Amino acid sequence: MSYFPRFTRPARAVALLALSLPAGAAVAQGKPVAKPSAPSPAMAPITRAVSAAISGDRALRTVDYVQRYFRLPGNRGFDLAIDTVASLLRVAGYVDEASASPTARLVYRIESRPMRDLAWTPEGASITIVGQPAPLQSWPKNLNMIAINSVSTAPDGVTAAVVDVGAGAEADFAAVDVKGKIVLAEGNARSIFVRAMQKGAVGVLAAQKLPEYNQQSKNVTSIQFTGIARDTLTPGWLLFVSRASRDALKSAITRGPVSVHVVVKTLLESRPERTLVAEIRGASVPSERFMYSAHVQEPGANDNATGVGTLAEMARVAAQLVKAGTANPKRTVTFLWGDEIRSTDRYIKEDSVRRIGVKWGMSLDMVGENTAKTGGTFLIEKMPDPSAVWVRGEDKHSEWGGRPLAEKDIRAHWFNDFVRQRCLDRAAQTGWVVKANPFEGGSDHTPFLNAQIPAVLLWHFTDQHYHTDLDRIDMVSAASLGNVGSCALTTGLLLADGSRPVVLAALEELTRAAEKELATQKALGRDTLSRGGTVETEHHIIDAWRDFYLGAIDRIPDIAVGPMELGAALSAAKDRVRKAALYGF
Incomplete structure (x- = not known):
């Protein structure tokens, strides 16, 4: 889920339509009924085949690999994720589109585009209070500690006195001399960094105030990823310190002068932005397609290595079913891995003929959470319906917040209910909890909806580790990956079938x-x-x-x-x- 404010989305909704499913019960309007419903006879063969073949454990292995790297467009971690999924596709039977025969049904391609900016890759960092034996913080344990766009120190690091400028306002800087020193501050990191560099500081240690849902008083080592503006005139580095590290530094400063040794290792390289697209070509109307998107960038396990790994597993299962003759989609099924929002938007806009054929879209973002650990719940973010206008009954809004939609923004469509039923079919067998929320935006479903293409988002929220470096593999559930992958793939294969039943x-x-x-x-x-x-x-x-x-x-x-x-x-x-x-x- 995108870190940046959701200014790209349409008006957000306030309501969150909760449809919980206790173990062994089906759901009607959020209330359990006596017996779980079975899929309709027309839906049952694909539903059961996908459910039997999907493997949350396979998806988890991919998630585990991808989540080890800090991923931004064009950087080394991003490309390792792209290459890993491409290798999984080849094993599953997909062939490079450039060398595929015209009759090949399983194809993939990697698209490369020049980037305007250099790709930034973090490689290491540490903060050590001089006189103490162990680092206060170190990378990659604190994977988000290096502000994006920070440059490297000298290979052996830098040692300097620490000066605390509090909130980092201009008046705070005016009260102290920061030249040749390392600034400690808590406030707007971007503006603090600019002031510090202009006044001759060596670098910046910035403490963060995290959103309430991150439960910072409990998760005292949490650091959210974010960045600083790239500056070619006065390049420098900023390291984020957790609440625990901030308290340790401030405590040390009360006892006398403090110096720290800092090491920062990053790479700035000219590299292309890459997008991976795999397709199962439709048997009779290949120009029409159901399209999935999972964004690769962002450094978390749940956000969004889970989307990457789940979509890779879905592509594997879809290929297996097609090769076995269990599924024979008449329309094309498209799987896309790339940069959030931009890659999906580009896919839709670059080719007007292709855009006409995109009939439905689905975004997979934060789809594998261990809800007992994160506190999040599975959600289907719906296309705008009346629950986004009137907050009633079990309707609630997520901790993202939002505002009601206008009635004119309601989009009459069956897609919300169709996707929800596919998830409830899976839930009836597993006891999975399925809920839904009105449209809020901020992920790859937004470009579809902006193009008037029906689309939903599958995700989890609220997550106490959202966008922090505690979003690691131990917060991911193989069962969640399997549940989401099953209902998502079943949805696409059924709609690609398009038969009368x-x-x-x-x-x-x-x-x-x-x-x-x-x-x-x-x-x-x-x-x-x-x-x-x-x-x-x-x-x-x-x-x-x-x-x-x-x-x-x-x-x-x-x-x-x-x-x-x-x-x-x-x-x-x-x-x-x-x-x-x-x-x-």
């Missing part, structure tokens, strides 16, 4: 989901009226949900490959939705 099954699922949602909204409406709400408002909310589902039914034919007569079935489904939307108060 799948279309009719999807229509029936959608109609049932609409009936349940409308029943829930009417119950919420009666409760609101008992507490002083207005009939007009409650009728309007029910009407909005009714219209959402009527519009979603109109989009069901998009699933079909080729002409398909569905008029009577669509009309009957709409009649059921209209009946379910009768107010009753």
Whole structure:
């Protein structure tokens, strides 16, 4: 999930629609029913085949390798991840697109583009208080301690006195002489770094105030990754210190002058940005595609080595099923690994003909969490629906926060419910907890939606280790990887199939989901009226949900490959939705 503020996204929502699933129970509107539902007969063969073949343990091995490296576009860790996945694809039977025959169905390519900036790779760092035997902090144990764009010290490091400038405002700097010294500060690291370098400091040690969900008072060694602006005139280094390290330094300073020995090793290189694309070419309409995206950059295990590893495992299983004849997607299934948002956006925009064929998108980001350790829960971030406008009942917003969407932003579509049902099919067998939240943005689903392509995000939140260097492999669950990979791949293979049984099954699922949602909204409406709400408002909310589902039914034919007569079935489904939307108060 992108670190930077989500200014690229449309308006965010406040609501978080919780749909929990206790072990052995299915879910209707967040409430367990008596027995788990089995996949419909049309969905069952692919559902069961994917579920049996997907391996969370395989995915975990890939995650473990990728998470060892600090990954930014073009840097060495990023490219090691790309090359590792490419090797897994070759083992699975994918062939280089450049040398593949026209009839080859399993292909991949690595796209390379020149980068405007140099690629930055961290290689080592340590902070040692002079006179103490062990480092206060060291890399890679503290993987995020080197601010992005920091330059190296001399090979044997630098030793200098530490001066504490507090919050690092101009007045704080004016009160002390920092020339030739190492600055200790806590505040805006970017501005502090600029002031310190301009005043002749050797370098900067910066303490961070982390968001509340990071639970910094408990996770005292946590450091969030972020960077400083690249400066070719006064290059320097900034190291982030954890709360524990900050306290140790401040305590030492109260007892007298303190010097530290600092070593920083980084690389700045001219390297290309690379994107990996694998495809299972469609058997009859290869120009149409279901597309997955998993971003490679960011240094965490859950964020987003889990997306990289899960998508690699999904590509392996998909190839296995196609080679065995168990699956025969009529449409192309595309898997993409690259730079978050930018690679997906580029894929959509670079080729207008290709863009027309992208029918659905899915982003895999933070998909493998051990929720007992991180505190996060699995979420499907939905396309905008009425729950993003009205916060009601079990609707909640995530700790990302947000603002309500306007009614004009609602997108009537069946995709949210289709994906959720695939996850609930898996959950009925495993006891997996499945929840959903309204659109918030910030990951690879955003470019799809900006291009008017239906898309969802699969992720976890809230995570106490989000964007910190405690987001390591021990926070990842093989079971979570398997669960997410299973429902995600099942979704894509079914929609790439597009057969009449799948279309009719999807229509029936959608109609049932609409009936349940409308029943829930009417119950919420009666409760609101008992507490002083207005009939007009409650009728309007029910009407909005009714219209959402009527519009979603109109989009069901998009699933079909080729002409398909569905008029009577669509009309009957709409009649059921209209009946379910009768107010009753």
